[in-house]
Amino acid sequence: MINLAKKDVAHTFGKFLVTAMGVGMLLGIVLIMIGVYRGMIVDAEVLLGDLNVDIWIVQEDTLGPFAEASRIHEDLKDTIRVIDGVDKTAALTFQNIQLPLKEKQVRVVAVGYNPFGAISAINPARLISGRELEKSHYEIVVNNKLGFALHDKITIGRNSYDVVGLVEGAVSSGGDPLVYISLKDAQELQFLYSNSRIREDRERGMSGGDSHMVNTIVATLHKGYSIEKVAQDIKRYKHKSVYTRFEQKGILTKNLIEKASKQIGLFTAILVLVSTIIIALIIYTMTLEKMKEISIMKLIGIPNSIIIKMIVQETLLLGFLAFIFGNIFSHLIYSKFPKRVVLEIPDAWMLFLVVIIASIFSSFIGVKKVISADPSAAIGG
Amino acid sequence: MSKSQSIKVENIVKNFGSGESLVSVIDGADFQINKGELVALIAPSGAGKTTLLMMIGCVEEPTSGTIYLGDEKVYENKWLTKETRKIRREKIGFIFQAHYLIPFLNIIDNVTLVSQVNGVSEEQSHKEAMDLLDYFDIADKATAMPSELSGGQNQRVAIARALANSPEIILADEPTAALDMERSVDVVKMLKKIAIDQNVAVVMVTHDEAMLPLCDRILKIENKKVVSLVVEKDTII
Numbered sequence: 001m002i003n004l005a006k007k008d009v010a011h012t013f014g015k016f017l018v019t020a021m022g023v024g025m026l027l028g029i030v031l032i033m034i035g036v037y038r039g040m041i042v043d044a045e046v047l048l049g050d051l052n053v054d055i056w057i058v059q060e061d062t063l064g065p066f067a068e069a070s071r072i073h074e075d076l077k078d079t080i081r082v083i084d085g086v087d088k089t090a091a092l093t094f095q096n097i098q099l100p101l102k103e104k105q106v107r108v109v110a111v112g113y114n115p116f117g118a119i120s121a122i123n124p125a126r127l128i129s130g131r132e133l134e135k136s137h138y139e140i141v142v143n144n145k146l147g148f149a150l151h152d153k154i155t156i157g158r159n160s161y162d163v164v165g166l167v168e169g170a171v172s173s174g175g176d177p178l179v180y181i182s183l184k185d186a187q188e189l190q191f192l193y194s195n196s197r198i199r200e201d202r203e204r205g206m207s208g209g210d211s212h213m214v215n216t217i218v219a220t221l222h223k224g225y226s227i228e229k230v231a232q233d234i235k236r237y238k239h240k241s242v243y244t245r246f247e248q249k250g251i252l253t254k255n256l257i258e259k260a261s262k263q264i265g266l267f268t269a270i271l272v273l274v275s276t277i278i279i280a281l282i283i284y285t286m287t288l289e290k291m292k293e294i295s296i297m298k299l300i301g302i303p304n305s306i307i308i309k310m311i312v313q314e315t316l317l318l319g320f321l322a323f324i325f326g327n328i329f330s331h332l333i334y335s336k337f338p339k340r341v342v343l344e345i346p347d348a349w350m351l352f353l354v355v356i357i358a359s360i361f362s363s364f365i366g367v368k369k370v371i372s373a374d375p376s377a378a379i380g381g
Numbered sequence: 382m383s384k385s386q387s388i389k390v391e392n393i394v395k396n397f398g399s400g401e402s403l404v405s406v407i408d409g410a411d412f413q414i415n416k417g418e419l420v421a422l423i424a425p426s427g428a429g430k431t432t433l434l435m436m437i438g439c440v441e442e443p444t445s446g447t448i449y450l451g452d453e454k455v456y457e458n459k460w461l462t463k464e465t466r467k468i469r470r471e472k473i474g475f476i477f478q479a480h481y482l483i484p485f486l487n488i489i490d491n492v493t494l495v496s497q498v499n500g501v502s503e504e505q506s507h508k509e510a511m512d513l514l515d516y517f518d519i520a521d522k523a524t525a526m527p528s529e530l531s532g533g534q535n536q537r538v539a540i541a542r543a544l545a546n547s548p549e550i551i552l553a554d555e556p557t558a559a560l561d562m563e564r565s566v567d568v569v570k571m572l573k574k575i576a577i578d579q580n581v582a583v584v585m586v587t588h589d590e591a592m593l594p595l596c597d598r599i600l601k602i603e604n605k606k607v608v609s610l611v612v613e614k615d616t617i618i
Contacts, residue, residue, distance in 0.1 A: 012485070
């Protein structure tokens with residue numbers, strides 16, 4: 001039996017292909033949007049994964065240090081360390097700073113940690129060049145995407161920092177590149193006031209700022225101890241907010257990127273809807289162009305089922321080709337985006353399912369037109 | 382119904398609209414057409430030629446009356462089958478003013494489409510189609526697209542398509558309207574040959590009086606009735 005869809009597509013193959021490419025670009029954008037969302041989740045978990053700690057201790061009644069500001073004393077790490085079950089502790093700071101890069105400023109998140117401490121903030125697997133921090137002052141490890149080279153000098157505040165290491169893929173929960181500096185440098189940057197401010201405070205009868213503050217204390221536990229129980233003990237005795245690694249992950253994904261993901265989800269849904277409407281309009285137009293032929297076919301006795309099969313097959317083929325082009329397009333451009341875009345195969349299959357359902361839905365409009373076609377329209381007079 | 386009769390129409394009525402806006406087009410037409418006959422259907426524009434053709438072709442439903450196609454009564458005040466399209470596919474071949482071939486199918490596919498839908502195997506339908514194309518002297522164009530053929534060649538393909546399902550009836554709606562005199566005569570002579578060779582009834586709607594002497598009979602719609610006229614053979618071209 002003649003396959004009408006195959007013959008029709010072959011007859012106008014170029015036009016069909018270009019149409020599929022156009023719809024494919026739209027679907028490619030849908031994939032990119034999903035990839036942006038996936039990228040946000042991955043970014044949100046980079047720092048958590050790199051630190052790989054069991055417990056986060058932050059200022060009482062805050063969701064710090066990522067979702068809310070948190071200040072606690074650095075020496076808390078020593079009292080935490082003696083709690084039963086705690087193995088290692090570290091004090092960390094996180095702050096947004098602007099790095100001078102050529103003639104512009106680039107926003108980064110600076111992670112402050114003690115290079116001689118028990119827990120390093122740098123994941124050794126990310127270090128692609130140079131080394132970790134080995135001095136208490138004026139060394140910096142930067143994300144390689146920033147464009148700095150080893151031994152470059154970077155001025156932050158009043159001090160100049162020497163680039164001693166380059167890391168790959170280290171970003172904050174917001175997708176900003178990470179840089180690592182010593183805890184002392186970080187505290188100075190974040191908590192120490194300028195000399196004039198200290199003098200002014202003294203004249204006002206206020207004590208100077210305390211720079212021995214940090215944003216969080218993190219801790220790892222000995223094997224066999226319940227994270228939840230130790231977290232509960234710390235919370236009870238130290239009057240701090242304490243989060244397990246899973247709770248911190250929840251805060252990051254729920255509080256920080258939930259709205260963004262909803263926004264992207266809505267945007268993606270609108271794009272899918274627009275794609276469906278466009279496919280439907282294309283099929284409608286393609287059907288309209290064939291109305292004379294459809295009337296003739298109906299007149300000479302071709303059953304509706306065969307004509308409808310042609311419309312549905314063409315729609316599905318259009319959707320399938322558009323999906324292929326969409327994947328190619330998204331894989332060609334995703335690396336050009338400034339923030340991480342993660343293209344995952346299950347997402348592509350999900351989109352494939354949506355496209356097929358949308359194509360079937362879109363074909364209804366063409367099918368309706370076929371059913372309503374008047375065979376007598378083929379006869380003049 | 383006699384064995385030689387291919388179409389028999391009894392007291393067919395066709396009205397459009399209702400009440401005050403009712404328009405009567407055909408009011409009690411009776412005629413029959415035999416196998417092997419080429420019959421011209423003539424009437425002034427708007428008199429109902431195409432409507433009558435469409436009623437015989439099971440496209441337009443009459444208001445009342447009876448229609449026999451071959452030995453099957455297909456209409457008696459209502460369609461006697463829901464499958465009017467099947468009747469068209471199996472019993473009737475259509476020829477139009479223009480060739481109206483499916484532009485995305487090549488010549489052989491255009492000719493074999495209906496017979497393949499009727500269940501004839503691809504191989505068998507291709508063989509029969511090639512015989513028909515050979516009959517019309519266009520077998521060498523079998524794999525060409527309609528856009529690659531001349532108007533005359535396409536019209537021959539359209540006639541081949543109308544014959545591909547071995548119909549009992551061929552309904553031709555002004556098949557010569559777009560042709561010059563020489564080609565018109567060729568087409569009508571071809572239809573006459575088909576009527577005899579294939580033993581089918583051919584009903585041809587035409588405005589061209591010059592073609593009438595080539596036909597076996599003339600049916601004219603006059604005062605909403607169908608009357609039979611004598612063919613003046615003296616004027617044969």
